[in-house]
Amino acid sequence: MDESLIDNPCSDSTLQSQQLKELYETLVELRERLEAQQREVSKLREENTQLKRENTQLKRLPLFVAVVIEKLPCGEVYLRQQGNNQEYITHASDDIYPLLKAGSKVAVNNALSIVKVVGTTFDSRVRVMELELSPSQTFGEIGGLTDQIEEVREAVEYPLTRPEVFKRLGVEPPKGILLYGPPGTGKTLIAKAIAHNANATFIRMSGSELVHKFIGEGAQLVRELFQLAREKAPSIVFIDEIDAVGSTRTHDGTSGSAEVQRTLMQLLAEMDGFDNRGEIRIMAATNRPDMLDPALLRPGRFDRLIEIPFPDKTSRQDILKIHSKNLSLKDVDLNVIAEMTEGATGAELEAICREAGMIAVRQNADYVVMENFQSAVEKVRHKKAEPDTRMYL
Numbered sequence: 001m002d003e004s005l006i007d008n009p010c011s012d013s014t015l016q017s018q019q020l021k022e023l024y025e026t027l028v029e030l031r032e033r034l035e036a037q038q039r040e041v042s043k044l045r046e047e048n049t050q051l052k053r054e055n056t057q058l059k060r061l062p063l064f065v066a067v068v069i070e071k072l073p074c075g076e077v078y079l080r081q082q083g084n085n086q087e088y089i090t091h092a093s094d095d096i097y098p099l100l101k102a103g104s105k106v107a108v109n110n111a112l113s114i115v116k117v118v119g120t121t122f123d124s125r126v127r128v129m130e131l132e133l134s135p136s137q138t139f140g141e142i143g144g145l146t147d148q149i150e151e152v153r154e155a156v157e158y159p160l161t162r163p164e165v166f167k168r169l170g171v172e173p174p175k176g177i178l179l180y181g182p183p184g185t186g187k188t189l190i191a192k193a194i195a196h197n198a199n200a201t202f203i204r205m206s207g208s209e210l211v212h213k214f215i216g217e218g219a220q221l222v223r224e225l226f227q228l229a230r231e232k233a234p235s236i237v238f239i240d241e242i243d244a245v246g247s248t249r250t251h252d253g254t255s256g257s258a259e260v261q262r263t264l265m266q267l268l269a270e271m272d273g274f275d276n277r278g279e280i281r282i283m284a285a286t287n288r289p290d291m292l293d294p295a296l297l298r299p300g301r302f303d304r305l306i307e308i309p310f311p312d313k314t315s316r317q318d319i320l321k322i323h324s325k326n327l328s329l330k331d332v333d334l335n336v337i338a339e340m341t342e343g344a345t346g347a348e349l350e351a352i353c354r355e356a357g358m359i360a361v362r363q364n365a366d367y368v369v370m371e372n373f374q375s376a377v378e379k380v381r382h383k384k385a386e387p388d389t390r391m392y393l
Contacts, residue, residue, distance in 0.1 A: 063107040063115055068100050077114065079106070082220075088112055103227075137192035143322050143346065144315025145186060148306050152177060152190055153197070155304050156281045160198040160234050174303035176271060176282035178242075178296075180289040181308035184347030187285040190308070191238040194283075201235040203228065207244030210263050218245070218263030226270045226280075233279035242284040247291045264293065271301050311346060313338050319346050323353040330367035337373050344381065352376045 066079040072089065075097050080087045082105075092100060092114045100106070105118040139149060159166055159173040166173055179187040188204075195202035205225060210218045229235045249261050271282060284302065286292065296302055311319060316338040324334070341349060355376035360368045 063109055064112075065118060066106055066108050066112075068102055068104045068106060070102055071097075071100055077106075079108070079112075079114075081108070081112075090114060136196065137189055138196055139193045141322055142186055142189050142193060143317075143319030144311045145190070145308065148179075148308055149190060149193075151304065151306050152179070152194055152283075156194050156236060156283060157198045160200055160279060160281060175300060176284065176302045177304040177306060178289065178292075178302040179283065179285040179306050179308050180287070182310060182345055183287055184345035185308045185310065186346045187308050188238070188240060189346075191236065191283050191285070195236045195238075198234065198236065198281075200279075200281075201229075201232040202238065203232070203235055204238045204240060207239060207241045207246065210245045210267070211260055218259060219266035222263060222266045222270055226273075229280050235279070236281045236283060239282075239284040241286060242296070243286045243288045243291045246284075246286075246293055246296045248293045264296075268295055268301065310343055311349075313342075316341055316344065316349060319349045320353065323350045324356075324368075327353065327357055327368045328366070330369055332368065332370050332373060336370075337377065340374070340377050341381065348380055351380050355379055 064081055066081045068077055069080050069087065070078040072078055075091050075094065076089055077092050077097070077100060078087070078089050090108070090112050096106075096114055096117060099117045100114075107115045107118055109115055142149065155174040155177045165171075179190065181187065191204070192202060203225070210221055225237070229237050245260060245263055245267065247260075249264070282302075289297075289305070297305070317334050320334045320337055324332075337352070341352065344352075352373065353376075356368050356372040359372045359375055363372075365372075
C-alpha cells in the first residue's frame with residue numbers, strides 16, 4: 001500500500017470508497033452475467049420443449065414396420081420395409097443401436113428413422129397354427145398302422161428323444177417325412193401322437209393357408225412359421241394338404257401361379273436350412289402325392305415316404321374298439337361290423353360308432369345294440385358302395 005495513504009488521515013475513507021466502488025462494479029458485472037445465464041437457460045428450456053414436442057410427434061402412431069437386414073458401422077442400419085419390400089439405410093440412436101440384430105423388427109416413422117425395437121413378432125395366422133405343447137392324442141387312439149407308426153417314430157420322435165443314439169452311431173435321420181393316403185386314414189392323428197410322445201410343440205398348418213394374393217406374402221408366412229418353430233424347439237412342423245402349395249410347377253404365366261411357386265421355393269429353402277439332427281422335425285401329409293413337385297420329394301427334403309392305407313379287417317376291429325369303448329354295448333359283435341365295413345377309413349368307423357350311439361339316443365334305449373350299428377353302417381356308407389381304388393403313388 002502507498003505510504004502516503006498511511007500518513008494521510010483521510011486515506012481510510014478513500015480506500016473504503018475505492019473498495020466499495022470495485023465491489024459495486026463486480027456486483028453489476030455478476031448481475032449482468034446472471035441475467036445472461038437466465039436468458040440462456042430460458043432459451044434452452046424453450047428449445048428442449050420444442051425438441052420434446054418434435055420427438056413426440058415423430059413417435060406418434062402410426063409407425064411403419066421394417067426388418068433389420070444388417071447392422072452397418074457407425075450406427076447405420078440396413079432395413080427392409082414390410083409391405084412394399086423397399087430397402088434403405090438409416091441411422092439408429094446410440095441407445096437403440098446395441099439392441100438391434102439381423103432379423104429384428106423395428107418401428108420407423110415417416111422419415112424412416114428407427115423409433116423403437118418391436119422385437120420378433122409373428123403373423124396372427126402363424127400364431128393360430130401353433131397348438132399346445134404336447135397334444136393329448138396318443139398311439140392308443142390309433143388302431144392298426146403298427147408298421148407305419150414305427151417308421152414315423154424312427155424318423156421324427158427318436159431324433160428328438162434319443163439324439164445320443166444317432167450321434168453315437170453317426171446316423172443322419174431323415175430330414176422330413178411325407179404321409180400319403182386316402183382321407184380319414186389317420187395321418188394327422190399320427191403326427192399329433194408323435195408330438196405327444198416327443199413332448200414337442202406341434203405346429204400344424206394347411207398348404208392352402210400359404211397361398212395368398214399379394215406378392216411375397218406367402219413366402220413371408222413360411223419364414224415366420226419356421227422362425228416360430230425355431231423359437232419353440234423342440235417342435236414338429238406338420239404341413240397338411242401340402243399339394244395345395246407343393247404341386248408340380250408349371251409355366252402358365254399367371255401371377256397366381258407365380259406366387260404359389262415363390263411360396264414353394266421359400267418352403268424348399270427353409271427345409272434345406274435345417275439340420276437333420278436338430279430339434280425341429282418336418283412332417284407333411286397329402287391325398288395326392290402324384291401332384292407334388294419332384295423338388296419336394298428328392299433326398300434331403302422328404303427323405304421318407306410312408307403310405308397310410310385303408311385299414312384291414314384287424315385294424316378296423318381295433319379302431320371300432322377304440323371309438324366304442326365309452327359306449328354302453330349289449331350283444332354287439334365288432335368282428336361282424338369290421339367285416340361289414342370293408343374299405344372304410346378310420347374316420348368313417350368313428351362316424352359309424354357315433355351314429356350308432358345317436359340312433360340309440362333317439363330310441364331312448366339303455367344300450368347300443370347290434371341293430372344300431374347295422375343302421376349306422378348303412379347310413380354312413382350308403383354313398384360309398386365300393387372302396388376308393390384311386391392310385392396314391
